[in-house]
Each structure stands twice: as structure tokens, then as C-alpha cells.
Amino acid sequence: xxxxxxxxxxxxxxxxxxxxxxxxxxxxxxxxxxxxxxxxxxxxxxxxxxxxxxxxxxxxxxxxxxxxxxxxxxxxxxxxxxxxxxxxxxxxxxxxxxxxxxxxxxxxxxxxxxxxxxxxxxxxxxxxxxxxxxxxxxxxxxxxxxxxxxxxxxxxxxxxxxxxxxxxxxxxxxxxxxxxxxxxxxxxxxxxxxxxxxxxxxxxxxxxxxxxxxxxxxxxxxxxxxxxxxxxxxxxxxxxxxxxxxxxxxxxxxxxxxxxxxxxxxxxxxxxxxxxxxxxxxxxxxxxxxxxxxxxxxxxxxxxxxxxxxxxxxxxxxxxxxxxxxx
Amino acid sequence: xxxxxxxxxxxxxxxxxxxxxxxxxxxxxxxxxxxxxxxxxxxxxxxxxxxxxxxxxxxxxxxxxxxxxxxxxxxxxxxxxxxxxxxxxxxxxxxxxxxxxxxxxxxxxxxxxxxxxxxxxxxxxxxxxxxxxxxxxxxxxxxxxxxxxxxxxxxxxxxxxxxxxxxxxxxxxxxxxxxxxxxxxxxxxxxxxxxxxxxxxxxxxxxxxxxxxxxxxxxxxxxxxxxxxxxxxxxxxxxxxxxxxxxxxxxxxxxxxxxxxxxxxxxxxxxxxxxxxxxxxxxxxxxxxxxxxxxxxxxxxxxxxxxxxxxxxxxxxxxxxxxxxxxxxxxxxxxxxxxxxxxxxxxxxxxxxxxxxxxxxxxxxxxxxxxxxxxxxxxxxxxxxxxxxxxxxxxxxxxxxxxxxxxxxxxxxxxxxxxxxxxxxxxxxxxxxxxxxxxxxxxxxxxxxxxxxxxxxxxxxxxxxxxxxxxxxxxxxxxxxxxxxxxxxxxxxxxxxxxxxxxxxxxxxxxxxxxxxxxxxxxxxxxxxxxxxxxxxxxxxxxxxxxxxxxxxxxxxxxxxxxxxxxxxxxxxxxxxxxxxxxxxxxxxxxxxxxxxxxxxxxxxxxxxxxxxxxxxxxxxxxxxxxxxxxxxxxxxxxxxxxxxxxxxxxxxxxxxxxxxxxxxxxxx
Numbered sequence: 001x002x003x004x005x006x007x008x009x010x011x012x013x014x015x016x017x018x019x020x021x022x023x024x025x026x027x028x029x030x031x032x033x034x035x036x037x038x039x040x041x042x043x044x045x046x047x048x049x050x051x052x053x054x055x056x057x058x059x060x061x062x063x064x065x066x067x068x069x070x071x072x073x074x075x076x077x078x079x080x081x082x083x084x085x086x087x088x089x090x091x092x093x094x095x096x097x098x099x100x101x102x103x104x105x106x107x108x109x110x111x112x113x114x115x116x117x118x119x120x121x122x123x124x125x126x127x128x129x130x131x132x133x134x135x136x137x138x139x140x141x142x143x144x145x146x147x148x149x150x151x152x153x154x155x156x157x158x159x160x161x162x163x164x165x166x167x168x169x170x171x172x173x174x175x176x177x178x179x180x181x182x183x184x185x186x187x188x189x190x191x192x193x194x195x196x197x198x199x200x201x202x203x204x205x206x207x208x209x210x211x212x213x214x215x216x217x218x219x220x221x222x223x224x225x226x227x228x229x230x231x232x233x234x235x236x237x238x239x240x241x242x243x244x245x246x247x248x249x250x251x252x253x254x255x256x257x258x259x260x261x262x263x264x265x266x267x268x269x270x271x272x273x274x275x276x277x278x279x280x281x282x283x284x285x286x287x288x289x290x291x292x293x294x295x296x297x298x299x300x301x302x303x304x305x306x307x308x309x310x311x312x313x314x315x316x317x318x319x320x321x322x323x324x325x326x327x
Numbered sequence: 328x329x330x331x332x333x334x335x336x337x338x339x340x341x342x343x344x345x346x347x348x349x350x351x352x353x354x355x356x357x358x359x360x361x362x363x364x365x366x367x368x369x370x371x372x373x374x375x376x377x378x379x380x381x382x383x384x385x386x387x388x389x390x391x392x393x394x395x396x397x398x399x400x401x402x403x404x405x406x407x408x409x410x411x412x413x414x415x416x417x418x419x420x421x422x423x424x425x426x427x428x429x430x431x432x433x434x435x436x437x438x439x440x441x442x443x444x445x446x447x448x449x450x451x452x453x454x455x456x457x458x459x460x461x462x463x464x465x466x467x468x469x470x471x472x473x474x475x476x477x478x479x480x481x482x483x484x485x486x487x488x489x490x491x492x493x494x495x496x497x498x499x500x501x502x503x504x505x506x507x508x509x510x511x512x513x514x515x516x517x518x519x520x521x522x523x524x525x526x527x528x529x530x531x532x533x534x535x536x537x538x539x540x541x542x543x544x545x546x547x548x549x550x551x552x553x554x555x556x557x558x559x560x561x562x563x564x565x566x567x568x569x570x571x572x573x574x575x576x577x578x579x580x581x582x583x584x585x586x587x588x589x590x591x592x593x594x595x596x597x598x599x600x601x602x603x604x605x606x607x608x609x610x611x612x613x614x615x616x617x618x619x620x621x622x623x624x625x626x627x628x629x630x631x632x633x634x635x636x637x638x639x640x641x642x643x644x645x646x647x648x649x650x651x652x653x654x655x656x657x658x659x660x661x662x663x664x665x666x667x668x669x670x671x672x673x674x675x676x677x678x679x680x681x682x683x684x685x686x687x688x689x690x691x692x693x694x695x696x697x698x699x700x701x702x703x704x705x706x707x708x709x710x711x712x713x714x715x716x717x718x719x720x721x722x723x724x725x726x727x728x729x730x731x732x733x734x735x736x737x738x739x740x741x742x743x744x745x746x747x748x749x750x751x752x753x754x755x756x757x758x759x760x761x762x763x764x765x766x767x768x769x770x771x772x773x774x775x776x777x778x779x780x781x782x783x784x785x786x787x788x789x790x791x792x793x794x795x796x797x798x799x800x801x802x803x804x805x806x807x808x809x810x811x812x813x814x815x816x817x818x819x820x821x822x823x824x825x826x827x828x829x830x831x832x833x834x835x836x837x838x839x840x841x842x843x844x845x846x847x848x849x850x851x852x853x854x855x856x857x858x859x860x861x862x863x864x865x866x867x868x869x870x871x872x873x874x875x876x877x878x879x880x881x882x883x884x885x886x887x888x889x890x891x892x893x894x895x896x897x898x899x900x901x902x903x904x905x906x907x908x909x910x911x912x913x914x915x916x917x918x919x920x921x922x923x924x925x926x927x928x929x930x931x932x933x934x935x936x937x938x939x940x941x942x943x944x945x946x947x948x949x950x951x952x953x954x955x956x957x958x959x960x961x962x963x964x965x966x967x968x969x970x971x972x973x974x975x976x977x978x979x980x981x982x983x984x985x986x987x988x989x990x991x992x993x994x995x996x
Contacts (some may be wrong), residue, residue, distance in 0.1 A: 025482055123436065142621050150571075231745060260475035282481070
């Protein structure tokens with residue numbers, strides 16, 4: 001029970017820290033970026049909405065800071081993030097919900113895919129220690145893990161879209177296709193997702209391969225692996241249920257910890273490909289000084305990371321009986 | 328992951344604690360550089376980093392042109408004058424790349440330094456202070472770790488456009504320390520209760536002093552890793568920020584070059600190198616840090632280093648004139664001239680040196696000796712359980728088990744006789760049982776590997792063997808960590824009995840337990856052995872433990888057999904001075920009180936065994952010849968003993984009279 005409570009405290013504190021950061025940054029930064037943004041709203045939104053925006057950015061509030069803070073917390077809790085300037089007069093929350101499925105589909109699926117594939121490759125390279133795969137892959141992936149995501153995105157656009165013309169250059173779907181659940185549309189969406197997915201996969205898979213390889217090598221020196229050999233188990237059985245099952249546990253923790261990094265890269269990939277997800281919208285909002293939308297998207301990104309960590313926690317509890325007993 | 332030597336598994340280290348301590352110390356100082364020079368990835372990393380450092384320091388001398396001067400035709404292709412062509416503004420791309428190096432390098436080192444300083448401060452103090460301070464600091468670390476840094480920086484930069492270099496460094500540094508802090512915290516926690524820190528505390532040294540002078544030096548590789556990791560991420564993030572236009576658009580940096588290239592659609596407009604080369608530079612500088620990081624991981628974690636045994640360097644063997652035991656088909660096991668060598672970073676270490684012995688059906692053989700004398704290695708060599716992943720290899724000799732030489736069997740052939748015909752019990756069941764599988768599952772996989780038993784039969788057999796070791800079968804569904812130490816140990820023994828094998832090889836199966844539990848488990852093992860009739864090889868460093876249970880004793884010293892004979896006879900009249908010392912080191916259960924003498928000194932470093940008799944430096948009876956001539960294994964009173972004092976039918980006691988008067992101080996110590 002203590003373990004669950006501690007994790008719960010961690011999630012709440014992280015969420016609180018993110019919301020508070022949102023609240024504090026506009027108040028701490030010099031200049032009047034927020035003020036000039038507010039001017040653009042004047043006369044376009046009703047007084048009530050304007051007041052909520054004023055509280056969010058600390059402009060003309062005539063209130064004490066703690067009061068502003070609690071009003072802001074209340075607004076956030078009810079999902080009131082204000083009106084978007086970029087997509088005026090749509091509510092920010094509506095825009096966010098529209099972008100979310102694109103990012104979950106692209107970044108979510110590729111990240112999980114990269115983790116699963118990378119973990120498997122790492123396990124096999126460590127198991128065949130000193131083999132061809134083991135000599136070749138680690139140095140290659142040390143290099144790819146140092147590739148800037150956006151640069152690889154640029155290169156793949158140049159090669160596969162501009163030079164070879166195999167795949168579309170940018171966007172989430174062709175503007176001429178009708179948006180519905182037809183095969184044509186789904187196929188179009190898939191075709192548009194290949195290049196960005198490839199970019200994310202190539203740059204993020206290296207990390208999982210290398211950590212899983214090193215975890216497995218450490219696990220292979222454990223007595224229980226020697227015991228499994230003493231028992232005369234088949235090699236693949238030792239690899240899966242003795243080496244793999246134990247080596248993946250620290251990798252799951254690593255998954256949770258490096259999500260922030262993956263998300264950062266994914267934002268740039270969406271930007272380069274003009275992919276209509278949360279990351280692209282996030283950078284659009286920055287460019288348009290649409291701070292209300294930006295704040296909401298920032299929170300959304302952190303919520304997504306926390307949800308993924310929760311999933312990693314659940315997977316760890318499922319695979320490791322020792323964590324279960326700590327609950 | 329951990330400091331040098333800390334992850335060496337128990338019972339498999341070739342050379343005992345002395346070398347481990349030495350290795351741990353070596354990991355810090357000048358040998359770090361030697362290790363770097365021997366690691367290919369480290370060499371590549373250092374070379375790349377040096378290259379960029381030179382560019383960053385002397386761009387004016389190296390670059391052919393002023394990077395900002397718009398003096399050439401726009402969009403030129405690569406040529407001898409412009410290696411990488413020109414930009415859409417007619418600037419020389421090569422010159423821009425060279426001048427851009429400085430900013431990336433400065434960001435990398437500044438952010439790396441800042442983040443590492445915070446990581447050390449937070450990580451070490453959290454672990455060292457403990458309690459509430461640790462709780463709060465760890466929570467902060469974890470929160471910062473999961474907050475995606477890049478979006479946060481973008482949020483900050485959104486309010487302050489065109490953030491300067493200083494802002495960038497401070498923000499990246501202030502957010503990039505959490506991973507390092509987490510690693511350093513757990514490393515400090517593992518060090519906290521080590522002896523040298525206890526000693527410092529007892530000496531009354533201040534916390535601050537202890538942290539700076541005692542803890543930090545042992546974590547050099549982790550601190551370096553933390554620096555490299557932060558530097559890598561700083562290079563990537565800074566380039567990303569500048570690329571999306573959140574940096575100073577007039578600064579000279581790779582990220583800014585990419586920003587302008589993208590804005591001018593360089594890729595579509597055939598100025599491909601304008602967009603490619605800055606990315607190549609970022610990737611190469613990043614790769615320099617990534618390679619170094621990876622290399623340091625390898626250097627600090629011995630398990631990651633691979634060593635191949637160079638058989639030609641196992642020194643040429645001398646003929647020691649082995650006492651030849653004739654082949655005997657009644658024997659279940661015959662070990663002949665068995666040698667095992669480990670690869671180390673220097674010469675191979677011979678951890679088992681030409682060991683001979685045999686074992687009859689149902690016989691109980693005790694193998695005794697101090698830690699680091701090679702007895703565990705001997706066991707694993709017999710069971711064919713040396714590397715991989717450990718680097719130990721059988722270099723010569725035979726292990727004839729029921730008529731087959733196991734050394735020459737293939738892995739597949741070995742697999743068929745494993746567990747059915749011989750099984751293994753290890754020192755610590757906590758480590759030897761798979762922590763994520765239930766006891767039942769671990770029994771089941773062994774049964775499935777060797778028989779067509781139905782799951783019903785497997786379940787009933789599992790229950791049966793648990794009852795044999797007096798464990799309630801209800802514990803079949805338990806995970807190892809849910810059992811007590813004694814129960815785990817019994818469960819492992821039960822597992823070894825699944826097929827009632829002819830031979831069970833036991834590596835100190837009781838030494839993880841307290842004295843009372845040790846006794847009762849020992850009695851139970853003996854009862855099982857008498858009832859089921861298996862032969863056993865039982866390794867222990869506690870001679871008194873096996874005295875009532877073993878039929879014969881094999882005394883090992885420094886990788887060699889020192890003495891081999893009937894337990895009763897060996898206890899009554901030990902021949903080898905080492906056996907005498909071992910017996911005197913343990914209190915006798917019966918008989919008159921005698922002073923416990925023990926053996927002065929430590930077993931030798933097997934990488935450099937002493938000349939002549941390996942025991943001579945510690946032997947109270949050593950004569951001058953002992954330091955020169957390596958003794959043979961002699962047959963004396965039906966036992967085997969490796970001691971020069973028994974040459975030509977002489978006895979140790981004859982020499983004691985001679986030498987008692989003239990024991991040199993050197994010989995005594």
C-alpha cells in the first residue's frame with residue numbers, strides 16, 4: 001500500500017508542479033508578451049472569458065497572488081483553458097482534443113514499437129555476445145542516438161519525398177481526401193505517417209537496444225541464469241524467462257524516465273512534417289503567441305507522459321512479483 | 328551502473344578479495360586513462376571531441392572565410408574553393424560550420440558542468456543525509472526527470488524570444504541534472520555503509536570532508552557519465568531550439584544554420600549540403616559524447632567488458648609428476664588434471680591447477696579451503712557451468728562422469744544429462760532462484776526440459792520433493808522473496824532432488840544461514856543422501872561443518888590440491904601444514920580445549936603465485952627449499968599430500984624438531 005501511495009504522491013506532485021510552472025512563468029518573465037497578447041483578445045471575447053485569461057497570465061487582475069493562483073487551479077481543474085487565438089473563436093480544450101489522436105497514433109504507437117523492438121534486439125545481441133550482431137549494432141546505435149530528430153526528419157523528406165517521390169512530404173493526410181473512416185482515408189493517413197514514424201523509430205530505438213543489451217549482460221552473470229543452465233533448460237527458455245524477464249525490469253523504469261526526451265524529439269518531428277498533432281500545434285501556438293493554447297498543450301504533454309509512466313508501472317507490477325508485494 | 332568489482336558474482340572470482348580491492352582502487356586513478364586508451368569506443372570519442380575542440384578554439388585560423396560575409400554567388404555547389412558550397416546569401420558553408428562549432432562546444436561543456444555539479448550536490452546529499460531530506464530531494468529529482476524539458480524550455484523561450492546563450496545554458500543546466508542525480512544517489516546509498524566510510528565516521532571526520540574525500544573519488548566514472556549525458560542532450564536540445572527559431576537568429580551556430588537552411592528550403596533548392604552538414608556536425612559532436620559515455624559504462628561495469636582467454640599465455644606447464652590413480656569403472660566421477668584459467672586484463676589467472684580426484688557411488692566428498700582458493704571454480708568446471716558469460720575456461724584435463732568425458736560433450740549432449748543425472752545446489756538461493764517465477768514454475772521448467780511428465784505428475788513430484796526437505800507444499804505458489812532464508816535454501820535442494828540424480832554438486836549451500844539452521848540443514852542433507860543414495864561434492868570453508876558428514880576430504884590451497892584423504896584420518900592426523908592450520912582455525916566440538924591458532928597472512932594472488940611451494944610464505948615449517956621447488960603430490964599413509972617435507976619418506980614432525988629452534992621471522996609471518 002505504501003508503494004501505491006508513494007507513486008500517487010509522485011503523480012500529484014508532478015502534475016501540481018507542471019500547473020504551477022504554467023502559472024508562474026508568465027509572471028516571472030520580463031517583458032509584456034502576455035500584455036500584447038491580451039490586447040489582441042480585447043473586444044473579441046466576452047468579459048468573463050477575458051477575466052479567466054487575465055488570471056492565467058497575471059495581467060490586470062487586481063487580485064492577490066494566492067487568490068489568482070487558486071482561481072487558476074480551479075479553472076484548470078474544470079478544463080477551462082480559455083479561447084485560442086490561433087483557432088479563434090474555438091475553445092483551447094477543443095483544439096487540444098482534436099490534435100491528441102494524431103499524436104497518440106503517431107508518437108504513441110511508434111514509441112511503444114521502438115521500445116518493444118529495441119528491447120528484443122538488445123536481448124538477442126546480448127545473448128549472442130561477441131557475435132556479428134553484437135559487434136555491429138551497438139556502435140551504429142550509439143551514433144544514431146546522437147542524431148538530432150529534426151535533422152533526420154529533414155533528410156528523410158529530402159530523400160524519400162523530394163528525390164524519390166515515394167511518400168508525401170508533409171501533413172497528416174491529403175487535403176483533397178475527405179475525412180471519414182473510408183479505406184482511402186485510412187490508407188492516406190498511414191502513408192503520411194510512414195516517414196515521421198520512421199524518423200522517430202530510428203532515433204529512439206538505439207537507446208532501448210543499448211540499455212537492454214547492457215541490462216541483459218549484467219543479468220547473464222546472475223546465479224539464477226547459471227542455475228537455469230545447470231537445470232539443462234533449452235537456450236531460448238533461459239533467454240526468455242530467466243535473462244529477458246529480469247533484464248526488462250530496469251528497462252521499463254528507463255522507458256518511463258526517458259519519455260520526456262522522446263516527447264521532445266517527437267515535437268520537432270511533427271513540426272518538420274507539419275503533422276497535425278499536439279507537438280506541431282504547440283509550436284504553432286508559440287509562434288502565434290497564443291499562450292492559452294500553449295499552456296494547455298504543455299499540460300497535455302505532461303499528462304501523456306504521466307499516463308505512459310503509469311502504464312510502465314503497471315507492466316512492472318505485472319512482471320515483477322516483488323513490486324506487487326510492496327503494494 | 329556500479330563501481331568496479333562490485334558486481335563480480337560471489338564464488339566465481341578467480342583471485343579472491345585481495346585482487347577485488349586492488350581493482351576497485353585502480354578504477355579511480357591513472358588506470359582510468361589506461362582503460363580509456365584500451366577501449367575503441369573511447370578512442371573514437373576522444374578523437375572526435377579533440378577535433379571539435381580544436382575547431383572551437385581556433386576558428387579564425389582554420390576557417391577560410393568570414394562566415395557572415397555575403398560575398399560569393401548564392402547557392403554554389405561544392406568545389407575546391409567552397410568544399411560544402413555556399414548559402415542562399417552567398418556565405419561559405421564550411422566557414423560557417425567551423426565558426427558554429429564554438430557555440431555547441433561551449434553549450435555542451437557549460438551545461439554538462441552545471442548539470443553535473445547540481446547532480447552531485449543533490450544526489451550525494453540526498454543519499455548521505457537520508458530521512459526527510461532524502462525523501463524531498465528524491466521527489467524533486469523524480470518530478471524534474473519526467474517533466475519533458477524541451478517543451479518547458481519552449482514555454483520559457485516563448486515569453487523571452489531570442490534567448491541568449493547564457494539563458495540557454497542556465498535553463499538546460501537547471502533542468503538536465505536529474506538523471507545523473509538519481510544514479511549518484513543510488514551509488515552513494517550502496518557505499519554508505521561500507522567499511523571505509525564507517526572508519527571515517529569513527530575517526531570523527533566531518534560529513535563535508537567525508538563526502539568530498541571519501542565518497543566522490545569512488546564515483547569518478549558515474550560523475551563522468553553524468554557530465555557526458557548532460558553534454559549530449561545539451562547539444563541536441565540547443566540545436567533543436569535554434570532550428571525552430573527560438574534562438575538568436577544572428578548567432579553563429581549549427582542550429583541557426585539549419586534554421587536559415589530550412590527557411591530557404593535548401594533541400595528543395597539544391598543547396599542540400601547547407602541543410603545536411605550542420606546536422607552531421609551536431610550528430611558527430613553528439614556521437615563523441617555518446618561514445619565516451621558508452622565506453623565509460625563498459626569501463627565501470629566489469630560485466631560489460633569481454634575478455635577472451637588467450638590460451639597461449641597460460642604459462643607452459645611443468646610436469647609435477649602426478650600420483651597416477653588407475654581408471655576405475657566403479658567410480659561415478661573421475662577428475663583428471665583439471666585446470667581452469669580466467670582471462671584478466673593482464674595475464675590469464677589459473678584458478679584451478681591440475682586437480683585430480685575421484686568419487687565413488689554414494690560417496691560424500693568435502694572440498695575445503697579459504698575463499699579464493701579455487702574451490703567454487705572447481706565445482707563449476709566439473710558441472711560445465713563456466714562461461715559464458717564468465718571468462719573462465721577449462722584449459723586441460725578430463726571430467727569423466729559415468730564413463731563420459733563431460734569436457735568434450737556438446738552443449739546439447741550435456742543438456743540431456745543435466746539435472747537428471749547430476750544437479751547443482753548453490754550458495755545463496757536468493758540469487759540462484761529466479762526472482763520473477765514461483766517455486767512451482769521453476770520446478771516445472773526443469774521437469775519439462777527432461778521428461779514428458781504431465782502437469783499433474785509434475786505437480787505431485789514437486790510436492791513430493793518439498794516434503795522431503797520438510798517444506799509445506801503450499802509454498803509451491805510462493806515467489807522466492809516470500810520464503811525465509813532457510814526455506815529458500817531447502818527449496819533449492821528440493822529442486823535438485825526432482826530426478827533423484829546420481830550426483831549433487833553443492834557450493835556452500837549452508838553458509839548463508841545462521842549456525843543453528845546450518846547444522847539442521849546439514850543433518851538433513853546427510854539423511855537425504857543416505858536415504859536416496861546420491862553422491863555429493865560439498866564445498867565449504869568451514870572444516871568443522873563437514874567433519875561428521877563427509878567420507879573424504881579434499882583440501883585446496885591456491886588452486887591446487889594440498890591434501891586428499893579419508894575425513895577421519897585427515898582430522899586425526901592432518902599431514903599438510905595448511906590442513907593443520909585450517910583445523911586449528913576452528914574450535915573442536917569435542918576433546919580438550921586448545922588455543923585457536925589459525926594461519927597468518929592471506930592466500931596468494933593467483934595472478935602471481937609465489938615460487939616454490941605456494942603455501943611456503945605462510946607456512947610455519949617452511950625450509951629453504953620450499954621457496955624454490957614446487958612440491959609434487961605425494962602418497963603418504965594412503966593419503967595424497969603436496970608438501971616437500973614428506974619427500975623420501977620423511978615426516979613433517981621430523982622437520983618440526985629440526986626447524987622449531989630456527990624459525991625465521993619471515994617464515995612465521
